[in-house]
Structure formats: structure tokens, C-alpha cells
Amino acid sequence: MQNNGKSNGTVTHSKSTKQDRFQGHDYYNVDALLSSDHLLARDAVRDWVKQEVSPIIEDYANRAECPKHLFKGLGEIGAYGPSLPTEYGGGGMDEIAYGIIMQELERGDSGIRSMASVQGSLVMYPIYRYASEAQKKKYLPKLGSGEFIGCFGLTEPDHGSNPSGMVTNIKDNGDHYILNGAKMWITNSPVADLAVVWAKDEEGVIRGMVVETGTPGFTTPEIHGKWSLRASITGELVFEDVKVPKENVFPDIKGLKGPLSCLSKARYGIAWGAIGAAMDCYDSALRYSQEREQFGKPIGQFQLTQKKLAEMITEITKAQLLAWRLGSLANDGKATPAQISMAKRNNVNMALEIAREARQIHGGMGITNEYPVMRHMMNLETVLTYEGTHDIHLLITGMDVTGLNAFK
Numbered sequence: 248m249q250n251n252g253k254s255n256g257t258v259t260h261s262k263s264t265k266q267d268r269f270q271g272h273d274y275y276n277v278d279a280l281l282s283s284d285h286l287l288a289r290d291a292v293r294d295w296v297k298q299e300v301s302p303i304i305e306d307y308a309n310r311a312e313c314p315k316h317l318f319k320g321l322g323e324i325g326a327y328g329p330s331l332p333t334e335y336g337g338g339g340m341d342e343i344a345y346g347i348i349m350q351e352l353e354r355g356d357s358g359i360r361s362m363a364s365v366q367g368s369l370v371m372y373p374i375y376r377y378a379s380e381a382q383k384k385k386y387l388p389k390l391g392s393g394e395f396i397g398c399f400g401l402t403e404p405d406h407g408s409n410p411s412g413m414v415t416n417i418k419d420n421g422d423h424y425i426l427n428g429a430k431m432w433i434t435n436s437p438v439a440d441l442a443v444v445w446a447k448d449e450e451g452v453i454r455g456m457v458v459e460t461g462t463p464g465f466t467t468p469e470i471h472g473k474w475s476l477r478a479s480i481t482g483e484l485v486f487e488d489v490k491v492p493k494e495n496v497f498p499d500i501k502g503l504k505g506p507l508s509c510l511s512k513a514r515y516g517i518a519w520g521a522i523g524a525a526m527d528c529y530d531s532a533l534r535y536s537q538e539r540e541q542f543g544k545p546i547g548q549f550q551l552t553q554k555k556l557a558e559m560i561t562e563i564t565k566a567q568l569l570a571w572r573l574g575s576l577a578n579d580g581k582a583t584p585a586q587i588s589m590a591k592r593n594n595v596n597m598a599l600e601i602a603r604e605a606r607q608i609h610g611g612m613g614i615t616n617e618y619p620v621m622r623h624m625m626n627l628e629t630v631l632t633y634e635g636t637h638d639i640h641l642l643i644t645g646m647d648v649t650g651l652n653a654f655k
């Protein structure tokens with residue numbers, strides 16, 4: 248059982264002695280489509296999650312605390328920007344390797360995957376793609392190693408699904424800009440060293456910039472009371488006449504396509520990540536169904552339990568094939584934003600449905616932290632909403648197939 252981790256008034260991370268018995272599930276031998284490098288990356292991250300995440304995650308989620316000590320470890324295993332070039336702090340691997348690393352991290356916890364995917368896809372990627380060479384050299388190696396922590400500020404209190412309505416703004420003031428406004432729901436912000444922020448200039452054009460925390464007028468209050476993603480830290484970004492050096496503003500990218508291009512990268516990782524959460528729930532439910540007896544036989548022998556498990560592995564297999572094909576397209580530079588939307592929406596919803604069914608198979612035990620399913624289920628409620636809600640992605644697919652825009 249867990250304890251509350253407190254000794255002499257100091258909160259420490261207590262390690263559970265419970266063994267992580269997770270085994271991967273690959274009904275259609277999708278592994279045969281992967282290279283030896285993909286499998287090596289997958290197994291290394293799976294081992295790291297078993298050693299570093301599984302023993303502590305229930306305790307941290309219980310206390311709604313972020314395991315900050317893992318930021319460095321995530322850097323050491325190459326979880327930040329796996330598909331970015333090594334000279335810019337990335338892993339130099341391909342898009343499938345990036346996806347499979349996100350899958351294994353989210354198998355541990357969606358909040359741990361968030362720690363990595365925000366840093367890699369929403370902070371390092373825009374700096375790599377849009378910042379000056381000097382800014383890249385200044386920030387990327389330290390972000391890649393986990394020495395610096397970054398966050399991404401797009402959402403505002405009154406502009407979530409509709410970021411083009413943002414009111415955060417910059418005004419030219421000689422050798423610097425003055426930044427005012429607020430961002431809401433920002434993963435990692437209270438522990439961040441820097442933020443990639445999107446704000447409108449005096450012409451109303453969206454611009455991106457790096458803003459270092461500690462700059463006078465910039466605060467990052469934490470948001471409390473989340474029942475989801477409890478091991479991930481979330482906060483606001485508040486800017487009151489913050490001086491942003493001109494060299495920190497990305498020179499060439501203008502408009503909403505800047506932040507949306509970063510979201511494509513992160514949504515792609517989530518399409519893979521959700522499979523990890525689904526596999527963990529299925530794995531736990533399958534084992535429970537074989538071990539738990541009622542009416543004199545294992546509950547897995549009842550047809551209704553078999554229906555649940557058979558449908559779960561079918562949906563996981565479909566999601567794996569979707570992710571693999573999307574990864575192949577991404578490797579060729581051919582994955583469209585709408586294809587990424589379809590995979591994010593399908594795979595996250597699939598994982599949430601599986602978490603709910605797995606919870607039922609565990610009966611009353613399913614609501615406890617003896618099993619990972621309720622934690623995954625609560626996490627996936629956020630994953631369904633962030634990076635574009637379930638319905639926004641449906642409308643992106645709808646627009647793509649009809650050619651008619653529901654947002655305008």
C-alpha cells in the first residue's frame with residue numbers, strides 16, 4: 248500500500264513495492280513493421296518507466312504533485328524532441344521512434360508524457376523551426392538535457408478552442424517589446440525556466456517569442472483542484488508590462504499557422520501516447536479477469552467479460568495500425584494536419600472507452616489506486632480536451648472531407 252510520503256515535514260517520493268507486471272500487446276505483429284532502433288527505443292523507455300515511474304506514480308497522483316525529479320531523467324533517456332536533430336538537443340531519430348517513446352511514457356502516466364511532449368514538441372520544436380540561430384544555441388541543448396524546463400502559452404481564459412481571438416499583445420518600444428495579457432491552463436508553467444508565448448502585434452498579427460521566467464512583470468501561478476493529470480503541474484502565465492528583447496521574437500513566422508504547426512507535432516505524439524494508456528488498462532483488465540473468480544470460475548470465462556476484452560484488443564490493434572501508418576506518412580513529410588487530427592481524436596477516445604470498460608472489469612477494486620485504470624481514465628479526460636477537443640478534431644475532419652468550414 249502507499250504511504251503519504253511525509254517525514255519530518257518534508258515530502259519525499261515513497262516507492263511502492265508493488266510490481267509493475269505490464270506486458271505489451273501486439274495482436275497483429277505490428278512489431279514486424281518496426282526497425283530494430285524503434286524496438287530498442289521502445290524497450291529502453293519501457294524499462295525506465297517500470298523503474299522510475301510505476302513505483303511512484305500513484306503516490307504523486309494521490310498528492311496531486313508533479314514528480315519534478317523526472318525532468319532530468321526524461322532528458323537522459325532522450326524523451327525531449329526524439330525526432331529533432333542531435334546538434335539542436337534532439338534525439339536524431341524518426342517520427343515513429345518519437346511516437347513509440349510517447350506511447351511508453353503514457354503507458355506510465357499521461358502527465359509524464361505531457362512533461363516530455365510539451366518540452367519537445369511545443370517548446371524545442373518552435374525554437375528549432377522559427378528562432379534565430381543564436382536563440383537555438385542558447386536554449387535547445389539545455390532543453391534537450393532537461394536542465395531547462397519550458398512551457399507553451401497559447402490558450403487564454405476567454406480563448407481556448409478559438410486561439411485566433413487571443414488578446415495577449417506586444418507593443419514596439421524601441422529595442423524591445425512590451426508584453427501584456429494572460430495565458431491559462433499551461434502545462435509546466437509554475438516550474439518553467441522559459442515560455443514560448445503567442446501574442447498579437449500592433450497590426451493584430453500573431454507572433455511567437457521566448458519569454459524567460461524571472462523577467463519582471465511575468466508570473467506563473469499554479470492552478471489547483473484538478474481531478475485529472477494530477478501528476479502534471481499546470482498554471483497560468485500573467486504578463487504585466489513585461490520587456491521582451493526583440494531578438495527573442497521569432498523573425499519570420501506570422502499568423503496562427505505558427506502555433507498550429509507545433510500543435511500538429513504534439514497531437515501526433517498524443518495519437519501514439521494514448522495507445523500506451525489503453526494498453527496498460529487492457530493489460531490490467533486481462534490479468535484481473537484471469538485471476539478474479541466469481542460464481543466458481545474466473546470472471547474472464549463469462550461471455551460479457553470476453554466481449555469487453557475482445558473489443559478492447561480490436562480497438563487497440565486498429566489504433567496501432569493507424570499510428571504506424573501516420574508515422575510512415577510523417578517520416579515522408581506527408582502527414583496532413585487533418586490526418587493527425589483524425590488519429591488524435593480516434594486514439595484518445597479509444598483509450599478513454601477502454602479505461603472505462605477496464606474499470607468495470609476490476610469491479611470495486613477498479614476505483615482504487617491498487618490498479619492504474621482509474622488514474623488513466625481521469626487523465627484521459629484532459630487528453631480528450633487539450634491539443635484541440637474531441638469535437639474540434641471532428642470538425643477539422645468534417646472540413647477536410649466536405650471542403651466546408653464550420654468555424655467561419
Ligand code: TGC
Nearest residue numbers: 361401408410411434503504507508511584633634635654
Ligand atoms: P484557420 O484559418 O483554419 O488556420 C489558420 C492558418 O493556420 C493553418 N493551419 C495549420 N498549419 C499548421 N498545422 C496545422 N495543424 C494547421 N491548421 C491550420 C491554416 O492553413 C491557416 O494558414 P494561412 O496560411 O491561411 O494563414 O484557423 P481558425 O482560426 O479558423 O482555427 C481553426 C481551428 C479551430 C482548427 C484551430 O484554431 C484549432 O485547432 N483550435 C484548437 C486549439 C488547440 O488545439 N489548442 C491547444 C493549445 S496547446 C495545448 O493544449 C497543450 S496541452 C500540452 C500537454 O500537456 O501535452
Ligand code: FAD
Nearest residue numbers: 399400401402407408432433434629632633634635636638
Ligand atoms: P472551450 O474552447 O471553451 O470549449 C468548451 C466546449 O465547447 C468544448 O466541448 C468544445 O469542443 C466546444 N466547442 C468550442 N468551439 C466549438 C465549435 N466551434 N463547435 C462545436 N463545439 C465547440 N493550452 C496551452 O496553450 N498550453 C498548455 O500547455 C496547455 N495545457 C493544458 C493542460 C491541461 C490539464 C488542460 C485541461 C488544458 C491545457 N491547455 C493548454 C488548454 C487546452 O488546449 C484547452 O483547454 C482546449 O483547447 C479547450 O479550450 P477551453 O478549455 O477553453 O474550452
